[in-house]
Amino acid sequence: MRCQTCGDATSPAFNECQRCQTPLGQPAITPGVPTYSVRKLGKAAAVAVGAASLLYLPGGLFPVLGVRMARSAAERGDRDLLLGAAAVEVLLTLVFGLAVLTAAVLVIIWTWRVRTNLEAFPGALPTLSPAWAIAGWLVPFANIVVPARVVANVARDSLWRRTTPALVGLWWTAWLVFSGGGRIVAYLEEQRYSRLTQWPRSETEFGTYVRFYQEALGPRLVPLVACLVAGASFVVLIRRISHAQEERIAKATPLRPGHPGAVLPGPGPAGSPTPPTVAGTIGT
Incomplete structure (x- = not known):
């Protein structure tokens, strides 16, 4: 299992990532808590x-x-x-x-x-x-x-x-x-x-x-x-x-529809599962 914040491998022997101190299983950003851009x-x-x-x-x-x-x-x-x-x-x-x-x-x-x-x-x-x-x-x-x-x-x-x-x-x-x-x-x-x-x-x-x-x-x-x-x-x-x-x-920023790399539903045969297509690609 890898830490969602820093990507390091985690160990069940510890309750948190030994590199970034993120609790095991927790995301990089707590859902629903607002953050501010500082770039x-x-x-x-x-x-x-x-x-x-x-x-x-x-x-x-x-x-x-x-x-x-x-x-x-x-x-x-x-x-x-x-x-x-x-x-x-x-x-x-x-x-x-x-x-x-x-x-x-x-x-x-x-x-x-x-x-x-x-x-x-x-x-x-x-x-x-x-x-x-x-x-x-x-x-x-x-x-x-x-x-x-x-x-x-x-x-x-x-x-x-x-x-x-x-x-x-x-x-x-x-x-x-x-x-x-x-x-x-x-x-x-x-x-x-x-x-x-x-x-x-x-x-x-x-x-x-x-x-x-x-x-x-x-x-x-x-x-x-x-x-x-x-x-x-x-x-x-x-x-x-x-x-x-x-x-x-x-x-923690989700890809929006229309954003390059976002997965969007594509056309498919009637009654069949709809295969995903990647937004931003050009079809022929």
């Missing part, structure tokens, strides 16, 4: 997460340009260049924020769908309700732990793992370092920037802006690297989970 949504979420991660690069590395602009401002005594540097950084921050918002919406919807699909997977053992797939991202303090638990659960039951894939831990650790470290770095920079002379006149006062950007680069590299690691690992997770769930759902 297109998964691709969109992966692209959005990847784009947001890359769009953090210009802002994270802006101090390199900031140093040049501050030095040029010092040489010319041009305060407008310093204002221009601040304006460019604000613009980069807004673009990144818009990308994050777009990615967040897609990821929340994707998380809810893949978690809801577990309800139709025999052998799946979800620990949190589908509602937490949404609330976990939005509720303060809960969003430090819950999203990782939901995704870990989905990864185990979708990828046929008895333990949580290491990629989940890497993603969430990097995300916490990025989100927490980014806030700390931004707060410290704001405090330092507020102590700079608002309207520099002397070479010394212009020089404080040069030093500000020079000292800002190092701390920014920590959340920058964490952002790239979190983004890359989450993109891989989204693609793997989406692909695995789509394959499992496809095993």
Whole structure:
């Protein structure tokens, strides 16, 4: 006897498939339980997460340009260049924020769908309700732990793992370092920037802006690297989970009449059994 989910041979010595944990004799999808397609949504979420991660690069590395602009401002005594540097950084921050918002919406919807699909997977053992797939991202303090638990659960039951894939831990650790470290770095920079002379006149006062950007680069590299690691690992997770769930759902999708490969009744002699014909074939 073979498992209807993964196709492996099963043994009566066990109550479930040793590869995918589907109970013996159970179908890949529980009949009557709705499922949601995640192929297109998964691709969109992966692209959005990847784009947001890359769009953090210009802002994270802006101090390199900031140093040049501050030095040029010092040489010319041009305060407008310093204002221009601040304006460019604000613009980069807004673009990144818009990308994050777009990615967040897609990821929340994707998380809810893949978690809801577990309800139709025999052998799946979800620990949190589908509602937490949404609330976990939005509720303060809960969003430090819950999203990782939901995704870990989905990864185990979708990828046929008895333990949580290491990629989940890497993603969430990097995300916490990025989100927490980014806030700390931004707060410290704001405090330092507020102590700079608002309207520099002397070479010394212009020089404080040069030093500000020079000292800002190092701390920014920590959340920058964490952002790239979190983004890359989450993109891989989204693609793997989406692909695995789509394959499992496809095993329970019946062929519709008219679909190539569907068996349809064909003509036969009166009073004789009607032989089947395969839809999509061309007769002569």
